[in-house]
Amino acid sequence: IAGITQAPTSQILAAGRRMTLRCTQDMRHNAMYWYRQDLGLGLRLIHYSNTAGTTGKGEVPDGYSVSRANTDDFPLTLASAVPSQTSVYFCASSEQGAGDTQYFGPGTRLTVL
Amino acid sequence: KNQVEQSPQSLIILEGKNCTLQCNYTVSPFSNLRWYKQDTGRGPVSLTIMTFSENTKSNGRYTATLDADTKQSSLHITASQLSDSASYICVVSLYNNNDMRFGAGTRLTVKP
Numbered sequence: 255i256a257g258i259t260q261a262p263t264s265q266i267l268a269a270g271r272r273m274t275l276r277c278t279q280d281m282r283h284n285a286m287y288w289y290r291q292d293l294g295l296g297l298r299l300i301h302y303s304n305t306a307g308t309t310g311k312g313e314v315p316d317g318y319s320v321s322r323a324n325t326d327d328f329p330l331t332l333a334s335a336v337p338s339q340t341s342v343y344f345c346a347s348s349e350q351g352a353g354d355t356q357y358f359g360p361g362t363r364l365t366v367l
Numbered sequence: 368k369n370q371v372e373q374s375p376q377s378l379i380i381l382e383g384k385n386c387t388l389q390c391n392y393t394v395s396p397f398s399n400l401r402w403y404k405q406d407t408g409r410g411p412v413s414l415t416i417m418t419f420s421e422n423t424k425s426n427g428r429y430t431a432t433l434d435a436d437t438k439q440s441s442l443h444i445t446a447s448q449l450s451d452s453a454s455y456i457c458v459v460s461l462y463n464n465n466d467m468r469f470g471a472g473t474r475l476t477v478k479p
Contacts, residue, residue: 258410289469296371296456296469297411344410353398353460358410 257281260345260359267335267366275330275362277345285348286328287312287356288320290341297344303328304351335366370394371459373470381478384447388473390440390457398460402431402442405454405472414442414455447477 258279267273279286284305289297289312299312303322317339319331328347332339343362348354371392380386392400399418403411415424415431417440424431428445444451457470 294471296471298469299467346410355401355413355416356411358412360410361408 258345258347258357258359260343260362262362263360264363265365267332267364269336269366270334273332273335273364275332275343275345275364277328277330277359278326279328279345279347279357280326281347281349281357282325283347283349283357284325285351285354286322287346287348288318288328288330289344289346290314290339291344291361292341300330300343335364337366340364340366371457371468371470373455373457373473375473376471377474377476379476379478380447382447382449386444386447386475388442388444388455388457388475390442390470392438392440392457392459392468392470394459394461394468396462397435397438398462400431400433400440400460401458402429402440403456403458405456407453411456444475447475449477449479451475452477 261276287302288300291297298314300318301320303309306325309320345359346356348356374389401416402414405411414429417424417433419435430443433440454472454474456472460467
């Protein structure tokens with residue numbers, strides 16, 4: 255059982271480029287989330303999806319978009335990357351809403367130059 | 368302003384010793400509180416979860432306590448091991464079930 259996977263593991267990106275971070279889970283969880291983690295700060299929610307076909311904005315959604323075409327996949331897109339988006343990005347899933355235990359992926363380290 | 372404050376920011380202890388990590392929160396309405404362990408370069412892994420009606424929860428050598436009146440939680444680690452070296456993150460869920468606040472974490476280093 256893979257659980258939840260993310261790709262790529264790391265990426266260096268020029269400012270202004272478009273980038274999609276991939277996230278896939280095989281646990282048939284309804285809810286999925288994207289977080290960013292910056293040094294000295296707690297994890298901050300970017301976007302979430304309670305079920306396939308629905309998405310919602312988290313605490314820091316600007317500059318990011320998501321889609322949830324099916325249960326398993328929840329890609330995060332940076333339309334035009336900026337240096338302030340340099341961070342470690344974690345995808346997570348839970349059976350239902352955020353009140354349930356979340357299972358996190360291994361993270362994607364993104365550097366925007 | 369982060370509504371979940373953890374202390375200390377970092378802690379170094381010797382193997383075999385006990386330690387206690389603190390979490391104070393101001394978020395409401397409160398649904399539940401979790402402690403996660405995050406190893407370097409990995410995603411967080413859930414250790415314990417407590418609702419407002421629970422005041423203690425154990426998971427092996429990890430014991431979490433919760434005082435919903437004072438909005439404080441602690442994570443006690445007994446007989447620490449080298450593998451306990453990690454960041455420990457306190458997470459408070461709000462009652463609408465989609466909103467959570469994460470603490471910045473406590474970085475624990477266990478030395479031999």
